[in-house]
Amino acid sequence: MTAAVTSTNTTTAPARPGLAARARRSFDTHWYAWAMVLPVVVVLAVLVGYPLGRGIYLSLTDANEANVGRTIGVNHIPSTYEFVGLDNYWKVLSGQEGHFYGRLGWTVAWTAACVFLHYTLGLGLALLLNRRMRFRGLYRVLLILPWAVPAFVATFSWRLMFNEKYGVLNAILEQLGMGAVDWLGDSTLQKMAAVAVNVWLGVPFMMVAILGGLQSIPAELHEAAEMDGASPWQRFRHVTLPGLRPVSGTVILLGTIWTFNMFQVIYLLIGQGASSESEILVTYSYRLAFQGIRDYAGSATYGILILSLLLVFAVFYRRLLARQEEAR
Amino acid sequence: MTRKVRAGVRARGERSRGASVALHATLVVASLVSLFPVLFIVFVSLRGRDGWQEPTEFSGFGFGNYTHILNETKFLTWFGNSVIVALGATVVGVLIAATAGYAVSRMRFPGRRPLMWTFLVVQMFPMAVLIVPLYNILGQMGLLDSYGGLILTYCSISVPFCAWMLKGYFDSIPAEIDEAGRVDGLTPFGTFWRLILPLARPGLAVTGFYSFITAWGEVAFASQFMSSEEHYTLAVGLQTFVGQQKAEWGLMTAAAVLITVPAGLAFFFAQRHLVAGLTAGGTKG
Numbered sequence: 001m002t003a004a005v006t007s008t009n010t011t012t013a014p015a016r017p018g019l020a021a022r023a024r025r026s027f028d029t030h031w032y033a034w035a036m037v038l039p040v041v042v043v044l045a046v047l048v049g050y051p052l053g054r055g056i057y058l059s060l061t062d063a064n065e066a067n068v069g070r071t072i073g074v075n076h077i078p079s080t081y082e083f084v085g086l087d088n089y090w091k092v093l094s095g096q097e098g099h100f101y102g103r104l105g106w107t108v109a110w111t112a113a114c115v116f117l118h119y120t121l122g123l124g125l126a127l128l129l130n131r132r133m134r135f136r137g138l139y140r141v142l143l144i145l146p147w148a149v150p151a152f153v154a155t156f157s158w159r160l161m162f163n164e165k166y167g168v169l170n171a172i173l174e175q176l177g178m179g180a181v182d183w184l185g186d187s188t189l190q191k192m193a194a195v196a197v198n199v200w201l202g203v204p205f206m207m208v209a210i211l212g213g214l215q216s217i218p219a220e221l222h223e224a225a226e227m228d229g230a231s232p233w234q235r236f237r238h239v240t241l242p243g244l245r246p247v248s249g250t251v252i253l254l255g256t257i258w259t260f261n262m263f264q265v266i267y268l269l270i271g272q273g274a275s276s277e278s279e280i281l282v283t284y285s286y287r288l289a290f291q292g293i294r295d296y297a298g299s300a301t302y303g304i305l306i307l308s309l310l311l312v313f314a315v316f317y318r319r320l321l322a323r324q325e326e327a328r
Numbered sequence: 329m330t331r332k333v334r335a336g337v338r339a340r341g342e343r344s345r346g347a348s349v350a351l352h353a354t355l356v357v358a359s360l361v362s363l364f365p366v367l368f369i370v371f372v373s374l375r376g377r378d379g380w381q382e383p384t385e386f387s388g389f390g391f392g393n394y395t396h397i398l399n400e401t402k403f404l405t406w407f408g409n410s411v412i413v414a415l416g417a418t419v420v421g422v423l424i425a426a427t428a429g430y431a432v433s434r435m436r437f438p439g440r441r442p443l444m445w446t447f448l449v450v451q452m453f454p455m456a457v458l459i460v461p462l463y464n465i466l467g468q469m470g471l472l473d474s475y476g477g478l479i480l481t482y483c484s485i486s487v488p489f490c491a492w493m494l495k496g497y498f499d500s501i502p503a504e505i506d507e508a509g510r511v512d513g514l515t516p517f518g519t520f521w522r523l524i525l526p527l528a529r530p531g532l533a534v535t536g537f538y539s540f541i542t543a544w545g546e547v548a549f550a551s552q553f554m555s556s557e558e559h560y561t562l563a564v565g566l567q568t569f570v571g572q573q574k575a576e577w578g579l580m581t582a583a584a585v586l587i588t589v590p591a592g593l594a595f596f597f598a599q600r601h602l603v604a605g606l607t608a609g610g611t612k613g
Contacts, residue, residue: 030438032516036431037443039424040487047484048450051461058460128355133348135355141599142359148595149366150545152563153584156570157369160577166381168368175384200365254451261454264547268567285456290552296460303457310452 122206213247393582429494497531
């Protein structure tokens with residue numbers, strides 16, 4: 001069917017009819033495909049495209065709770081916020097407002113730590129699970145279990161375990177003769193705790209994805225390498241890792257995006273009230289929009305900045321992958 | 329899995345005893361780490377209202393927490409709300425993602441590449457940039473504090489990922505099947521509906537599982553959009569147990585166990601397909 005569509009396309013092209021006729025012919029050829037993608041396009045346009053445009057616009061204004069239009073009872077109060085150009089961006093990027101660079105630093109460190117641990121632990125476990133052994137199915141189910149626990153449930157559970165006075169971790173430490181640790185009080189420990197929770201939550205996805213990748217590497221490659229006298233490490237380095245490249249590329253990109261925007265773990269573990277150093281950009285932006293005097297413009301500015309950072313990362317990352325592919 | 333074991337020197341896939349012990353020990357430790365928080369919550373939930381204050385005692389077991397949340401809080405209402413929203417988002421999301429994924433996989437049409445890019449880029453959207461405008465839009469459409477609004481919002485989160493994954497999965501189904509269907513007089517949609525969808529069940533399981541879990545565990549949108557207590561989802565309701573003033577961890581853990589059960593069920597139905605589905609989708613990104 002694919003072939004049929006492309007061939008009609010190429011036969012009509014040389015004729016070069018008028019624009020309207022070409023549009024009609026293109027419609028005749030492609031209306032089926034367009035009809036099938038239409039629902040998605042509509043949903044994305046209304047629920048993502050329009051809000052994005054609106055968000056960009058808000059980030060160029062000084063909108064906050066006090067000056068947006070709203071309806072109280074029967075009275076409608078019109079909006080009075082003004083267009084201020086790139087003022088918000090300038091304030092954030094020059095460091096006048098908030099602590100953008102400090103938060104950015106922590107967000108990057110958080111993302112790097114989480115994705116690194118997700119990937120290495122996931123790879124390690126997947127390599128172990130990919131062997132023939134007893135209880136393999138059981139191990140697999142147990143190891144995927146954290147994925148089935150909703151993130152907010154897991155976060156609350158960990159918060160209880162980290163509790164300073166009544167938490168089980170401190171109880172264990174005391175049994176071992178060590179003092180209690182204020183896991184969620186101190187900002188460094190808080191960060192480590194958040195990373196631990198997120199790693200616990202995220203490893204199963206990586207493990208399953210990599211396991212799938214491992215199983216798609218033909219066994220003959222390993223056998224051939226072994227016949228040629230390659231050591232286990234050499235086989236891992238030159239057969240397994242290259243074979244995993246397509247999967248790794250995708251999951252690392254997705255993992256980075258998800259971790260960078262990970263809201264629940266930070267928001268629910270660290271609590272919503274305290275403005276703390278352990279907040280990442282996303283939770284800070286959320287707090288701007290919904291706590292205290294609602295600063296819609298500031299929140300939108302942070303949102304757009306986060307999006308731009310991720311876009312730049314994705315473009316560079318994909319280019320890097322493409323270059324590696326060429327170099328091979 | 330049916331490798332031939334050669335005689336003589338240790339064959340591939342065979343291990344020395346030491347290696348076997350190390351392998352199993354590592355996996356047991358890893359399984360314990362992944363299991364412990366879950367077991368611990370079940371344990372605390374069975375220990376009565378204040379049992380959580382002595383996490384290392386083994387006494388005072390009972391179902392007090394469960395009967396309390398079932399009878400004296402709105403837990404069941406919230407549970408129902410979560411089920412409606414999560415199932416709605418899963419069905420709507422997977423259905424429209426599947427048609428789009430199929431079109432992108434099998435047909436060449438103008439706008440195909442931009443659409444693929446959109447699927448990827450949309451996943452980068454921090455909810456922080458969308459939440460305020462979405463709040464306004466849903467307010468204008470009268471969909472705030474309603475199931476429909478939240479279902480649509482969750483679709484916008486899960487659809488791009490699902491479409492992307494399903495496209496990869498459809499790519500792995502041979503195109504000859506489509507051609508056979510067309511020869512037999514099926515429309516493209518008929519081919520998709522009758523032939524390809526049944527074949528793509530593992531892929532659908534993965535994406536459905538993903539949509540369900542995402543919707544079931546979402547906090548940020550639900551906290552802002554569902555303002556009346558009658559319409560809270562579980563993620564919002566649970567926060568009322570452990571607030572600034574009170575800490576009913578006993579109740580919280582009992583609720584946590586009840587919340588995890590449906591997610592766990594969805595998971596066990598899907599888990600056999602998870603590996604197969606993710607491979608197909610992941611490699612062909």
